[in-house]
Amino acid sequence: MRNGWTRVHSSELDPSNPVIVHHVYPNAPRTSWPAQANSILNRLRMTSDFSDYVLIDGITYLVEISGPLMDLPAGYLFLCPLTHLQSGTPMGFRFPECVAYWSLDPWGLQKLSVESAQSLGFPSPVLSVHLSGNRWDNAVYAGLQQFHRGKGFDPESQEVARYLDIPLYQLLYK
Template identity: 45%
Template sequence: AASRPPLAGYLFVCPPEHFKSGRGFFAWPECPWFWSLDPSGISPLTPQTAQRFGFPEVKQRREVWGRRWDTSVYEGLRRLHAANGFDPDSQDIAKHLGFTLMEVAG
């Protein structure tokens, strides 16, 4: 039996501000992500429908930890990146280091 090609789907993730509930406080939105068959995301799929179509399950993981350095460290990194030909306000250094980039839609 010939298999049909997989459906094109789009994963939509809430913008970061939807996770923030106040200064230093974060909350998990009711629907942090959803799959849709249309690129606009107007018609979200239920998790059950997305699973039937074969889209990967999105797993939720919450982990809170943080570290902070003195402001001078960040300024030093900006100068180091600029001295090496990278725009410190861009994703250039991340691209150069091979990190996976996320594109913000909308």
């Protein structure tokens, strides 16, 4: 819809797959992390146990429809825009006040309360967020450091990333 919401007619919901999925992936190329890992870890003063840290490389939003989808009454499920799920930071997410709601009118102007929707036979939409990521052990970071140093770069700087002309990670703390 023009306002960014997605409208799904109850007859369009698939009983064999009661999940609506949206994936978000970072814009940075896959070479960004290896080129900057030691620099970032150095700035964060992390010196060991690197396998305890995970680089998030994807967020999957799932809106699951809990309950039977057979013989639903005529109505519309409205799903919030992806921007309502994202915070102001790259790859950041939040749980908005309203992820989804049912309505009997096609424009969604009259939202049904959860109780009203259930009494009419509409199942409840439930949001879950799944993160995917990668992690590497100390040997990988030591190997990257040795490789970068062998190529003439300071592994604790962003020289490699600048040389490769890839986006620089920015730390979001003070």
